[in-house]
Amino acid sequence: MPTDPSSPAVRPAPRAGAPRLEGRVAVVTGAGSGIGRATAARLAAEGASVVASDRDEAAARETASVIGDRALAVQADVTDADAMARLVEQAVARFGGVDVFHNNAGMAQAAKPLADVGRAEWDALIAVNLTAFFVGAQAVAPAMRERGGGSIVVTASTSAVHPRPGLSAYAAAKSGVLGLTRALALELAADRIRVNAINPVAVKTPMLQEFRLAAEDELLDKMAATIPLGSAIDAEDVAAAVAYLASDDARFVTGIALNVDGGRDL
Numbered sequence: 001m002p003t004d005p006s007s008p009a010v011r012p013a014p015r016a017g018a019p020r021l022e023g024r025v026a027v028v029t030g031a032g033s034g035i036g037r038a039t040a041a042r043l044a045a046e047g048a049s050v051v052a053s054d055r056d057e058a059a060a061r062e063t064a065s066v067i068g069d070r071a072l073a074v075q076a077d078v079t080d081a082d083a084m085a086r087l088v089e090q091a092v093a094r095f096g097g098v099d100v101f102h103n104n105a106g107m108a109q110a111a112k113p114l115a116d117v118g119r120a121e122w123d124a125l126i127a128v129n130l131t132a133f134f135v136g137a138q139a140v141a142p143a144m145r146e147r148g149g150g151s152i153v154v155t156a157s158t159s160a161v162h163p164r165p166g167l168s169a170y171a172a173a174k175s176g177v178l179g180l181t182r183a184l185a186l187e188l189a190a191d192r193i194r195v196n197a198i199n200p201v202a203v204k205t206p207m208l209q210e211f212r213l214a215a216e217d218e219l220l221d222k223m224a225a226t227i228p229l230g231s232a233i234d235a236e237d238v239a240a241a242v243a244y245l246a247s248d249d250a251r252f253v254t255g256i257a258l259n260v261d262g263g264r265d266l
């Protein structure tokens with residue numbers, strides 16, 4: 001290995017088209033719909049074995065059945081620490097370990113003024129969107145340590161950095177996710193576990209309507225008007241970003257929030 005930094009060793013470029021995640025095991029939460037389903041399919045297409053997990057068992061099974069033999073469906077509620085521990089155990093038992101964890105399951109807030117947000121609603125939004133990330137990271141980190149490292153990717157939101165009125169609890173939870181991402185990136189770096197977030201904007205999934213930001217027939221146009229690139233985005237665009245952060249292409253990327261937002265945060 002040369003020691004002169006002006007003449008670094010040339011690493012061979014990966015073979016074009018080689019699957020980036022061959023031999024890796026990925027666990028995806030919220031995999032029964034939207035971004036999670038698209039990510040499960042994308043990670044599998046890049047060579048990973050995939051555990052598709054969702055609170056909705058039938059939906060998780062449907063995702064796994066589309067992927068085929070290299071997928072396992074597991075029912076789990078992301079707020080339940082015991083269920084998340086069992087999810088990791090099942091991944092290890094079936095595929096031998098966990099290399100990638102996409103902490104993606106989440107819950108929309110129906111837009112409303114601060115005064116109308118009930119305490120139970122606040123608690124539920126924080127539990128699913130923030131506390132579950134703590135629970136999931138705690139469950140998965142030991143298995144990644146066993147493998148000598150791994151990649152945790154969490155679906156945050158542009159709401160964390162560029163909130164819309166009426167989404168106070170959702171924005172607070174997603175902002176907390178970005179703080180936890182940075183804290184864990186630092187703490188787990190010694191274990192070669194990278195931790196990164198993705199901030200999507202207005203993704204065309206069932207959740208988008210649940211924010212009740214506009215009437216159903218106007219929603220996509222209204223969202224597009226706030227996005228410089230001019231349209232709401234597809235779940236597959238988020239999945240592509242997850243695949244990058246999961247892969248060795250991002251081996252020196254940790255603690256970031258990658259905006260997949262068509263420029264919304266500019």
Ligand SMILES: NC(=O)c1ccc[n+]([C@@H]2O[C@H](COP(=O)([O-])OP(=O)(O)OC[C@H]3O[C@@H](n4cnc5c(N)ncnc54)[C@H](O)[C@@H]3O)[C@@H](O)[C@H]2O)c1
Pocket residue numbers: 029030031032033034035036053054055056059076077078079104105106107108128155156157158199200201202203204205206207208
């Ligand atoms: N759709 C958007 O516009 C948008 C924008 C930014 C961020 N996000 C985030 O993307 C993530 C995925 O959302 P989506 O748009 O694909 O939504 P979606 O509604 O299509 O899918 C969410 C999935 O999560 C599952 N889920 C919900 N609560 C769960 C729980 N407690 N335990 C396990 N599974 C649970 C649901 O069953 C569902 O299958 C969420 O974290 C969301 O906050 C979405």
